[in-house]
Amino acid sequence: MQKNINIQNKKARFEYEIIDKLVAGIQLTGTEIKSIRLSKARITESFCEFNERGELFVINMYIEEYMYGHQFNHKPTSERRLLLNKRELKSLKKDVEAKGNTIVPLRLFINEKGYAKLEIALAKGKKLHDKRETMKDRDTKRDLARIKKNYN
Numbered sequence: 001m002q003k004n005i006n007i008q009n010k011k012a013r014f015e016y017e018i019i020d021k022l023v024a025g026i027q028l029t030g031t032e033i034k035s036i037r038l039s040k041a042r043i044t045e046s047f048c049e050f051n052e053r054g055e056l057f058v059i060n061m062y063i064e065e066y067m068y069g070h071q072f073n074h075k076p077t078s079e080r081r082l083l084l085n086k087r088e089l090k091s092l093k094k095d096v097e098a099k100g101n102t103i104v105p106l107r108l109f110i111n112e113k114g115y116a117k118l119e120i121a122l123a124k125g126k127k128l129h130d131k132r133e134t135m136k137d138r139d140t141k142r143d144l145a146r147i148k149k150n151y152n
Contacts, residue, residue, distance in 0.1 A: 005036060007108040009043045014134060016104055016123035022092075025083035026058070026116050031066035032074050036116050040064035041108055048082065048103035048120055050093055056082040058105060058118065082118060095122055 012018075028036070035041060046061040057079045065073045084092075095101055107119040126134070 005039055005108070005110045007036075007039065007041050007043060009046070009104065009106050011044050012104045012106055012121070012123065014131065015126060016102070016121070017126055017130070018106075018121045018123050019101065020095075020122040021106065021119060022084065022088060022121075023117050023119050024056070026118050027081040027083060028116055029074050031069040031072060032063050032080075033116055034066045034069075035063050036108065037110065038066075040066075043105045043108050043118075046105050048105065050089075050096070054089060054093065056084060056089060056092065056103070058082055058120075061105070061108075082120070092122065099124075 040063065042062040043058075046058055048056055048058050050056055059079055060077060061080060062077055063074065065076060092103060096103060101122050101124050103120055104123050105118050106121050109117055109119070111117050
């Protein structure tokens with residue numbers, strides 16, 4: 001079993017402009033945490049949404065079924081509640097409703113105590129020209145790194 005679990009959503013940084021970051025706990029069942037500890041999860045297509053009671057849920061997060069779970073296994077793409085305090089939930093809800101922002105997961109990891117945590121970000125969608133600019137910046141950084149490597 002791996003000790004450093006760090007599942008990232010690289011697509012989110014390309015698709016969205018990150019405004020603010022938070023770390024939230026996730027309410028999981030036994031077989032879900034076992035699958036995450038084996039790095040059998042994906043957060044690329046997932047997003048976060050509030051329900052009618054003001055709780056924050058992560059939608060479309062895929063956690064593969066645990067191979068030894070049998071009849072106690074979980075559903076791979078069920079909604080999972082995020083654990084934040086009331087003040088953080090209120091401010092996030094206000095930002096999402098007022099400004100048209102969204103909440104996307106950036107990283108799924110396990111902390112020192114063994115708990116699964118999800119780094120979420122308040123984000124605003126990028127336009128097509130912003131994505132082109134990001135691609136151009138990435139290409140120039142890669143070219144500069146290549147030139148520096150050949151020069152030394």
